[in-house]
Amino acid sequence: xxxxxxxxxxxxxxxxxxxxxxxxxxxxxxxxxxxxxxxxxxxxxxxxxxxxxxxxxxxxxxxxxxxxxxxxxxxxxxxxxxxxxxxxxxxxxxxxxxxxxxxxxxxxxxxxxxxxxxxxxxxxxxxxxxxxxxxxxxxxxxxxxxxxxxxxxxxxxxxxxxxxxxxxxxxxxxxxxxxxxxxxxxxxxxxxxxxxxxxxxxxxxxxxxxxxxxxxxxxxxxxxxxxxxxxxxxxxxxxxxxxxxxxxxxxxxxxxxxxxxxxxxxxxxxxxxxxxxxxxxxxxxxxxxxxxxxxxxxxxxxxxxxxxxxxxxxx
Amino acid sequence: xxxxxxxxxxxxxxxxxxxxxxxxxxxxxxxxxxxxxxxxxxxxxxxxxxxxxxxxxxxxxxxxxxxxxxxxxxxxxxxxxxxxxxxxxxxxxxxxxxxxxxxxxxxxxxxxxxxxxxxxxxxxxxxxxxxxxxxxxxxxxxxxxxxxxxxxxxxxxxxxxxxxxxxxxxxxxxxxxxxxxxxxxxxxxxxxxxxxxxxxxxxxxxxxxxxxxxxxxxxxxxxxxxxxxxxxxxxxxxxxxxxxxxxxx
Ligand SMILES: Cc1cc2nc3c(=O)[nH]c(=O)nc-3n(C[C@H](O)[C@H](O)[C@H](O)COP(=O)(O)OP(=O)(O)OC[C@H]3O[C@@H](n4cnc5c(N)ncnc54)[C@H](O)[C@@H]3O)c2cc1C
Ligand SMILES: Cc1cc2nc3c(=O)[nH]c(=O)nc-3n(C[C@H](O)[C@H](O)[C@H](O)COP(=O)(O)OP(=O)(O)OC[C@H]3O[C@@H](n4cnc5c(N)ncnc54)[C@H](O)[C@@H]3O)c2cc1C
Numbered sequence: 001x002x003x004x005x006x007x008x009x010x011x012x013x014x015x016x017x018x019x020x021x022x023x024x025x026x027x028x029x030x031x032x033x034x035x036x037x038x039x040x041x042x043x044x045x046x047x048x049x050x051x052x053x054x055x056x057x058x059x060x061x062x063x064x065x066x067x068x069x070x071x072x073x074x075x076x077x078x079x080x081x082x083x084x085x086x087x088x089x090x091x092x093x094x095x096x097x098x099x100x101x102x103x104x105x106x107x108x109x110x111x112x113x114x115x116x117x118x119x120x121x122x123x124x125x126x127x128x129x130x131x132x133x134x135x136x137x138x139x140x141x142x143x144x145x146x147x148x149x150x151x152x153x154x155x156x157x158x159x160x161x162x163x164x165x166x167x168x169x170x171x172x173x174x175x176x177x178x179x180x181x182x183x184x185x186x187x188x189x190x191x192x193x194x195x196x197x198x199x200x201x202x203x204x205x206x207x208x209x210x211x212x213x214x215x216x217x218x219x220x221x222x223x224x225x226x227x228x229x230x231x232x233x234x235x236x237x238x239x240x241x242x243x244x245x246x247x248x249x250x251x252x253x254x255x256x257x258x259x260x261x262x263x264x265x266x267x268x269x270x271x272x273x274x275x276x277x278x279x280x281x282x283x284x285x286x287x288x289x290x291x292x293x294x295x296x297x298x299x300x301x302x303x304x305x306x307x308x309x310x311x312x313x314x315x
Numbered sequence: 316x317x318x319x320x321x322x323x324x325x326x327x328x329x330x331x332x333x334x335x336x337x338x339x340x341x342x343x344x345x346x347x348x349x350x351x352x353x354x355x356x357x358x359x360x361x362x363x364x365x366x367x368x369x370x371x372x373x374x375x376x377x378x379x380x381x382x383x384x385x386x387x388x389x390x391x392x393x394x395x396x397x398x399x400x401x402x403x404x405x406x407x408x409x410x411x412x413x414x415x416x417x418x419x420x421x422x423x424x425x426x427x428x429x430x431x432x433x434x435x436x437x438x439x440x441x442x443x444x445x446x447x448x449x450x451x452x453x454x455x456x457x458x459x460x461x462x463x464x465x466x467x468x469x470x471x472x473x474x475x476x477x478x479x480x481x482x483x484x485x486x487x488x489x490x491x492x493x494x495x496x497x498x499x500x501x502x503x504x505x506x507x508x509x510x511x512x513x514x515x516x517x518x519x520x521x522x523x524x525x526x527x528x529x530x531x532x533x534x535x536x537x538x539x540x541x542x543x544x545x546x547x548x549x550x551x552x553x554x555x556x557x558x559x560x561x562x563x564x
Contacts, residue, residue, distance in 0.1 A: 095444035103452035108529035111444045136533040182484040239498025246497040286330040305551035
């Protein structure tokens with residue numbers, strides 16, 4: 001039986017979890033765990049994604065996210081129900097919780113799998129380099145601990161019956177338990193990770209000030225500005241704007257790459273975009289050859305011209 | 316305070332990663348080597364903490380002999396001690412890596428514990444997201460990953476983690492272990508004095524036996540490439556036509 005961790009933040013579902021459920025369903029009967037009663041409201045919709053039973057774990061130490069309490073609770077539940085696999089989405093939290101479970105059991109953990117083949121030894125394919133390399137691996141362990149690479153598989157509803165919901169009471173001690181003690185909201189509304197349009201700039205933009213034309217273009221359609229690591233390292237943009245392997249993963253309807261060459265570590269951060277438009281002086285740049293649409297030329301002329309054209313058409 | 320940073324030597328590929336015909340390694344003949352940006356920032360964060368609070372920074376790596384290059388780079392930007400755990404040319408699995416690092420840390424702590432041990436959030440190449448957590452568990456110290464802000468208080472450390480649209484704060488008692496993300500600070504470039512110090516630095520070695528875990532690699536492969544026919548647009552008007560077609564305007 002497969003135990004899937006339903007990732008949520010004080011009751012708000014991380015939608016990527018549903019992608020992990022799509023992988024879980026192919027492996028066997030899926031039960032799910034929701035950590036903290038704040039997430040109890042999510043149980044209903046999980047049946048549609050193929051979950052037969054949802055365990056809602058309740059404890060005061062699960063009132064907010066904490067890697068230790070989430071991991072220890074999941075470990076106890078997996079043991080109690082005799083799970084063969086524990087699976088989560090390969091998000092920051094998913095990978096962190098799974099690593100804590102693995103460390104407790106001194107068992108192997110495979111991060112960011114894209115396919116799983118059960119057998120005597122389990123075969124998996126996982127991603128490396130943030131997605132630019134695939135690794136075939138074998139896992140030998142009584143309990144397989146896996147996280148699923150985000151965006152590897154689309155979530156889909158299978159129209160199952162409503163899941164049975166059962167409570168689970170873990171036994172936790174607050175000694176050495178790390179939890180969120182406070183939080184701050186930096187941005188309201190659309191963020192880089194969820195924006196429908198991202199206008200991104202790299203070395204070709206040339207300075208912090210020059211990003212103002214990218215901001216203006218993004219404003220035309222309620223998009224946001226992203227950047228490459230060169231822009232971050234030069235201090236032109238904050239790191240929270242960086243797209244790529246060590247930055248944010250984006251999947252907008254349109255990604256407009258201005259003066260970005262398309263290094264593999266940048267590409268993996270935006271390859272899930274529905275359409276890519278490159279604006280670059282170099283027709284041979286990987287970003288240009290891999291894009292859906294390309295404009296070869298100087299971004300300092302092209303971007304303002306696009307803004308003007310949009311304004312003209314809108315009248 | 317005493318801070319340890321664990322770093323991993325990785326190749327720095329450009330637009331493409333080339334896998335050797337045997338599927339076991341990637342072709343590094345024309346590649347330079349580096350450490351992950353997360354770890355580069357962890358080294359910088361450690362050096363800044365020591366500049367504020369006094370103390371010293373040790374760097375440690377498990378890897379081939381060539382990994383001395385990355386240790387010396389860390390010394391050139393402010394680390395004072397460097398420890399190499401020789402692992403031969405082949406990589407060790409994450410459990411074996413964590414066990415060896417734990418043993419080496421035990422040895423390095425014979426004259427007192429590190430107040431902080433910093434890891435990268437994940438290594439740049441393999442990205443297993445686990446070595447730091449395993450080490451922290453083995454040492455019985457608390458750990459949080461994904462950290463972009465570290466502040467030292469009285470016997471505690473306050474950590475900031477970014478989420479989509481906000482941030483979370485954690486407070487851990489010292490000694491503690493932290494998984495750092497790029498963006499916590501901008502890494503500095505080595506100074507001339509730093510470069511000289513790194514040449515003279517004494518890199519200690521610690522021999523650890525390999526104790527394999529339950530994950531083994533079969534082969535590496537490039538993902539299937541999506542071949543796209545790029546539509547070349549001639550001017551701004553053509554670009555706006557596309558935006559209209561996509562229903563964005
Ligand atoms: C482990 C690791 C992780 C990394 N993680 C990331 C990451 O998360 N995100 C990331 O972005 N990078 C990352 N990098 C860095 C990456 O390898 C590249 O160095 C970086 O993406 C290059 O940024 P760039 O495209 O802006 O700059 P360059 O590669 O220098 O490209 C600049 C481009 O701008 C074009 N240009 C110049 N002037 C103009 C103009 N006037 N008009 C139009 N075009 C112009 C040029 O033709 C060129 O194509 C990582 C590297 C490593 C080793
Ligand atoms: C037979 C076999 C062959 C393999 N071949 C390859 C290969 O060809 N290429 C490849 O990339 N991987 C290979 N691996 C996997 C590789 O051994 C792991 O990358 C390694 O064990 C560390 O795990 P990680 O990279 O997943 O670390 P993570 O858990 O992602 O790392 C987190 C942090 O731990 C620290 N850390 C990780 N590794 C080290 C280290 N060695 N020294 C010091 N600190 C460290 C860093 O601070 C890092 O940011 C192979 C594994 C096996 C079993």
